[in-house]
Amino acid sequence: MNLQTADYVVIALYGLVILGITLVFARRQKTSADYFIASRSMPAWAVAMAMMAALISSNTLVGHPATAYQKGLILLLGSLTLPLVLIFVAKVIVPFYRNAVGMSAYEYLGARFGIGGRLYASGCFVADRLFDVGVTMLTTAVPICVMTGWDMSRVILGMAIFTVAYTVVGGMTTVVWTSVVQGFIFVAAAVIIAARLIFAPECGPPGAVVVAAWDAGKFSLGNFDFSWRALVDPGVSSQWLLLLAYTTNWARRYIADQHMVQRYLIAKTDRDASRGVLWNGLLCVPVWGIFMVIGVCLYGYYLTSGATPPPVSDEVVPYFIMHQLPAGIVGLMLAAILAASMSSISPDLNSIATAFTADLVGHLFPRQSDRARLLTGRLAVAGAGAFAIVVALVMMPKEGGATIMERAVTVAAILSGGMLGLFFLGFLTRRATRQGCYVGIAACAVFTAWGTLTEPQNQLLDLGFNFPLNPILIGVTGHLIVFGVGYAASRLIGGYVPPDVDQLTFRRKPVAQV
Structure with missing residues (x-):
């Protein structure tokens, strides 16, 4: 199935909305505080949406359903540990950071352990995020190419250049408000796909796909039997081990990563920041849950409808979109994939620039004027975007490409x-x-x-x-x-x-x- 005129119109409208938001807020970026932390002016609900959009990447739209399609709801309980972590973050971490640092989380390590600790942590964060942004660009391009047949390198370049451009021009204020719009888009996409599956007439009465998936055991939450073998054998699955890993990951993200700490600093007050953190947890878990349920419902759909499933389970969402959704809605789904990716990439680029400008350049040139700091931030966003594009292009699927990607992720894991x-x-x-x-x-x-x-x-x-x-x-x-x-x-x-x-x-x- 090829894209229709209505699909191109929807994608163009999405691009125009993002461009319009950028132009509105670009003129307000007068100081480095405007550019990096939105002058601490954001309401709690916008902070919550920005955090949620930063966590929901294109991997959520494509990867979570694919995992559920294969293995059931094994990732759901890991998501449920997030609100528990966020209660501690909202009550303790948020007010601590808002009083202890100005722009960068690593200012704290500089005060506590000296400039060496600050530069080490900031450098590790920048390296980790650069690789992650490149991987996000690539994993976004893959489903788009599956759906459209477009050239992958051109998809990466087009999406990346547009995202980098509006991030360079608009600063954190634009990042937040575009993330709010992008969040609504991919939530709408999830609801549309779920409704299409649940009320699929070719599968029988409403809910037939849910019944079929349930009977096939796809609503299983995983293995809860405790076994010491799970500690040494990756082939032995254990939800207890997965819960430990998820909880640690959430704690690291919300306590030690600049791209989340920066969200605490953009809020108007401590109370707004804490509320934003808690509301973010209440938003993320249902969104992840919807996409996982979509995955198991897709299994039920192909089990009952007689339609031919995709040859590769990782392509189940783009395959369903292109073959079972009407023109215009397909365009909205493409816009949702782009939105999920951009809402992760743009805040990452801004946080990379913040860490680079505040921690490295600020140390080397402590008397730098605010105007020079603002220019440095813009150049850092552009430079980070260019580097991430190179990472994505180098890791494009080809012979030997998987090894390159594994090594890149390995380096990032070591550094962080x-x-x-x-x-x-x-x-x-x-x-x-x-x-x-x-x-x-x-x-x-x-x-x-x-x-x-x-x-x-x-x-x-x-x-x-x-x-x-x-x-x-x-x-x-x-x-x-x-x-x-x-x-x-x-x-x-x-x-x-x-x-x-x-x-x-x-x-x-x-x-x-x-």
């Missing part, structure tokens, strides 16, 4: 290892020293590199004494190593502790804002 443990080393202990922190970082880097390169599923190196546990535990253990080794080294070798250390731990009593 232990970040949560580093922050908690500062938050929870007064005795942690600068030197102990560096020892913990070094120990974590060695461990993460060893575990990632030698784990049996995707082994890149055989040292004879390879990582023996389930690879899902590499990240979790890395955080514990930074904290444990860093604290032990601090007690053994001593070192520098800032005189205002009480103000840099959770003992601090934040000043209420109005």
Whole structure:
């Protein structure tokens, strides 16, 4: 099926809306505070939508249904741990950050552990996000090419250049308001697909696909039997292990990653920021749930309708869209895929620029004027976008391409290892020293590199004494190593502790804002 005129019209309208929002807010970007943190002017509901849109990428629209289509609702419980993490974040982390930092989360590490800790964390974040943005560009282009037959490199370039352009021009205010629009678009897309499946006349009475999927066991939440083998054998599935990994991942994202911390800083007040965080959890879980239910319903659809399923399960959503939805709606689905991708890419680019400008350039040129800082931020967004485009083009599917992608993700995993443990080393202990922190970082880097390169599923190196546990535990253990080794080294070798250390731990009593 080819795109019809109505589809092109819908896609063009989406582009015009984003362009219009950019032009409206571009003129208001007068200072670096405007550009990076929207001058702390955003209401709680906009903060919540921006956070939700940043988490919902094109992988949610395509990858979550594909996983549910194959394995059932095994990812759902991991999503349900998010609100539990966010209660702690809203009550403790948000007011702490809003009083302790100006633009970058890593300002805190600079105050607690010195410029080395700040630059290390900021550099790791930038490297991790650059690879992630490139992967997002690529994973967005794949379903679009499946649906349209367009050239993949042109899809990547077109989408990326448009996204980078409006992010460069519009700053954080544009990023937030475009994310709000994009969030509504992909939620609408989810509702339309779900309604089409549930009320599919070719499958029988309403809900027939749900019954078929239920009878096939697709609503299973996974294996809850506890087994010690799950710790060492990746082939043994355990929801308990998955819950541990998900909880750790959510904590890292919302406590140690600049692209989330920056959302706390854009809110008008501490109360708005905390509400935005909590409302974000209430938005994300239902959206993830809808897309997972879409996946199991697609299984029921192809089981009962007589339609030919796609040859590859990863293509089940774009395949269904192109073969079972009418003209115009197909265009809306394409716009939704683009919206989900852009709502992840644009805030990532802005947060990369914020970390680069505040942490690196701000350290090298502390007397830089605000106008120069604003220009630096714009150039950093453009540079980050260009680098991510190169990453996406290099990792395009081709012979040997999978290996390249695996290595890129491996490098990013090594670089970002232990970040949560580093922050908690500062938050929870007064005795942690600068030197102990560096020892913990070094120990974590060695461990993460060893575990990632030698784990049996995707082994890149055989040292004879390879990582023996389930690879899902590499990240979790890395955080514990930074904290444990860093604290032990601090007690053994001593070192520098800032005189205002009480103000840099959770003992601090934040000043209420109005």
